[in-house]
Amino acid sequence: VRPIRALIRGTQSVGEMQLDRPVDLGGGDEMAALAEAFNAMQRRLKTALDEVRSLTHVLEERVKERTAQLEAAQKQLIQNDRMVSLGQLAASVAHEINNPIAGVLNFSVLMERLLQDDGIPKARVEDFRDYLRSITEETTHVGRIVSDLLSFSRRPAYMRMAADLNCIVKQTAALVAHKLELAGIELRQQLDPELPKVPCDGGQVQQVVINLLMNAAEASPVGGVVEVTTNRSEDQAILIVRDSGVGISAEQLPHIFEPFYTTKENGKGVGLGLWVVYGIVQAHGGKVEVASDEGNGTTFRVLCPLNVEQASQEARS
Ligand SMILES: Nc1ncnc2c1ncn2[C@@H]1O[C@H](COP(=O)(O)OP(=O)(O)OP(=O)(O)O)[C@@H](O)[C@H]1O
Numbered sequence: 001v002r003p004i005r006a007l008i009r010g011t012q013s014v015g016e017m018q019l020d021r022p023v024d025l026g027g028g029d030e031m032a033a034l035a036e037a038f039n040a041m042q043r044r045l046k047t048a049l050d051e052v053r054s055l056t057h058v059l060e061e062r063v064k065e066r067t068a069q070l071e072a073a074q075k076q077l078i079q080n081d082r083m084v085s086l087g088q089l090a091a092s093v094a095h096e097i098n099n100p101i102a103g104v105l106n107f108s109v110l111m112e113r114l115l116q117d118d119g120i121p122k123a124r125v126e127d128f129r130d131y132l133r134s135i136t137e138e139t140t141h142v143g144r145i146v147s148d149l150l151s152f153s154r155r156p157a158y159m160r161m162a163a164d165l166n167c168i169v170k171q172t173a174a175l176v177a178h179k180l181e182l183a184g185i186e187l188r189q190q191l192d193p194e195l196p197k198v199p200c201d202g203g204q205v206q207q208v209v210i211n212l213l214m215n216a217a218e219a220s221p222v223g224g225v226v227e228v229t230t231n232r233s234e235d236q237a238i239l240i241v242r243d244s245g246v247g248i249s250a251e252q253l254p255h256i257f258e259p260f261y262t263t264k265e266n267g268k269g270v271g272l273g274l275w276v277v278y279g280i281v282q283a284h285g286g287k288v289e290v291a292s293d294e295g296n297g298t299t300f301r302v303l304c305p306l307n308v309e310q311a312s313q314e315a316r317s
């Protein structure tokens with residue numbers, strides 16, 4: 001039985017994947033042949049196992065390599081995307097500023113022609129005044145573009161302080177109240193008294209509220225209602241501005257956050273309002289959501305993290 005016991009031990013070793021223990025069964029030719037066959041099987045098993053292991057290793061390396069390549073490609077893509085949007089922005093800014101400046105130039109040439117040595121001929125005074133008015137309008141337009149761009153580019157210098165969002169909303173509502181009243185629009189406020197302080201730059205958040213309220217008012221008919229709501233969901237403060245105005249069509253919706261995108265005719269809108277909103281909210285680690293039912297109104301929701309750590313992490317990513 002001794003060789004049988006040795007064979008059993010050998011089989012057990014193989015069962016435990018110990019493949020470097022050849023058996024020696026001693027005894028006659030037949031036993032030696034059995035031992036050799038067993039050991040050969042063990043060796044083949046070991047070779048196969050080693051191959052599988054090295055293949056797995058190679059595969060792991062491949063996956064790592066590929067992941068790194070993909071990550072690099074993705075970074076590159078994001079970078080390209082930024083470059084493209086920066087390029088587009090520069091082009092649109094140049095375009096948007098060039099038009100009014102060309103206008104101003106044109107009007108000043110006309111005014112120079114009107115001006116005689118002894119002043120402006122009586123009959124042309126009204127024209128002269130029109131040109132001046134146009135110059136004022138055009139330069140105001142350029143001024144707005146520049147101040148919107150500045151408010152956006154100052155983004156990194158945000159002061160994060162625990163601010164009372166309800167208070168910001170109330171102050172902003174008071175600022176625009178007169179304008180809305182003139183337009184025949186009712187402003188309703190539903191502010192959550194339990195809302196905790198929000199880590200933010202109060203001035204910038206005010207800018208967000210103003211832009212959303214003005215858009216809502218501009219989209220509303222006389223007698224329309226604009227409702228501003230604050231509340232909280234888990235670790236986020238929520239600001240909602242809802243109107244029952246014209247709404248946004250499915251074709252327009254993907255573009256509304258683009259710089260200089262406006263559907264407002266003859267210089268009424270610059271098209272930077274929502275772009276500024278988006279940038280400010282992004283820098284606070286928050287999100288802007290919009291839902292619109294064409295013809296029945298629009299709802300903008302701004303979500304802002306209540307936790308400073310989370311806010312700066314989201315803003316960086
Ligand atoms: N509440 C809303 N209801 C309907 N359309 C809206 C609303 N808010 C934004 N829009 C659409 O999105 C466009 C872009 O808005 P945005 O505030 O960026 O620019 P604007 O209001 O046209 O000009 P600006 O705000 O610079 O004076 C608007 O022209 C309008 O078409």
Ligand SMILES: [Mg+2]
Nearest residue numbers: 211215273274
């Ligand atoms: Mg606007």
